[in-house]
Amino acid sequence: MQLYSEHYVTQKAERFVNKIWCLDNSFGENLIENKLVLPNGCFNLAIVSGNAIEVHTSKNKYQMNEGIYFCSQMTNKVLVNIQPKTKVTIIQFHAWILSFFPKYDLSNFSDSIIKIDAEELPFKIDIESEIETLLKMINLYFDDLAALNPNKNIIEKICEIIRINEEEISVLDISKTLKSSQRLLQIKFKTATGLTIKNYIQILKFRKSVDQMVNADLEKMTLTEIALYNKYFDQSHFIKKFKDVTKTTPKMFDPDLYFLSQKR
Template identity: 80%
Template sequence: MNLYLEHYVTQKTERFINKIWCLDNSIGESLIENKLVLPNGCFNLAIVTGKAIEVHTSKNKYEMNEGVYFCSQMTNKVLVNIEPKTKVTIIQFHTWTLSMFPKYDLSNFTDSIIKINPEELPFNLQIDSDIERLLQTINVYFEELSDLHSEKNTIEKICEIIKNQEEISVADISKNLKLSQRLLQIKFKTATGLTIKKYIQILKFRKAVDQMVNADLEKLKLTDVALYNKYFDQSHFIKKFKDVMKTTPKTFDPDSYFLSLKR
């Protein structure tokens, strides 16, 4: 049994959904504990079946029994314990996806998880759906959403600019979009719970960690990782690393984390 699996949506759906990933302990007989998840700038919709999963964020501990949960943006690592006979299927939304539903104000919602009624979702989500049925549901809904909204909104444009330009300021984004910095900040915070600066920091940090995981650190020095990802120096990177991970790069163990597969 593979504890961690990834499933991919259609190209059109990828505009809104990064992937669907599963934590599967459904045939396990023992608790899987002290696994970790890193922030990556995405929201997650988690479907728990079986017994329960326990999640520790920087703000709280959540006991997630069978049901559907909405997970906010995370700004620090998250600790996960998975009970035996439990499976968690997670739909990972891009940063801007929730901005397509302006009734949601996420200004003060970070590092948090809430249980939701699946009937309130805009698509028909069955908690006992297999992965093929779930992918079909997600693809049908978000392909149609993409067709209905062919023009990118402000939040999607901000994220696209940040993705294409690693080092950019809010002032630069403001000039690019011809909108005031204050308006951009309000819109972004309402849609994501993050400031634009914090979002940039999360993406930069995650890119650096992924590089550490996928590179041969005997050949690629920590200083190289720091400078390549636009940190001032190695000390600056180590400080930021400790802020999020509560450990140093030297003691970082990738096997303790659920990390994205290379595609």
């Protein structure tokens, strides 16, 4: 049984859901220890079945027994221990998803996890559901949500501008593009995501750099080239930011310790 797997939603649902990923130790007899997850600019809804998973964020340690958990935006690496006979299915949502449910204020909620009741969710989840059943339910709900919301809201527009821009972009640049005040954009973004716009930009830039570093032939693409390509000032600046998140240097980074996105 493969420990880590990824599953993908329909093209319409992908507007809101990045992917579904599974950590499956349901047939395992041993504790899986000290696996790591990097920040990625997404929210996660974790469905734990079986025994438990232990998660250490930069703020706290969480013992996640069987149930459903909402995981906020993360700004640093997260350490994960998975008990035997445990399966975790994680729905990874894009940063703008909660802005479509405006009753939630996440402005002071990051690097944190809370347990929630299944009845709080706008779609039905059964903890014991197989991935095919979960995918079908997620696709139906988010296909409908996309149809009901054909126009992007302000949070989705901010994220889109950041994601498609090839150059380093500032909040001022975004405010000019959207013809809105910087302060208003900052307040709305932090309320919906728990991050500042600058935090979000830095997280995406960091993840892009890590993915390049892991997937590139480093004999052909040096750390300096990766740093400059991703708009860090120089290699030293990249290494400093890398250590801030991972607590290690790029040269000491071991991808096998991490759950990293599979190449599609």
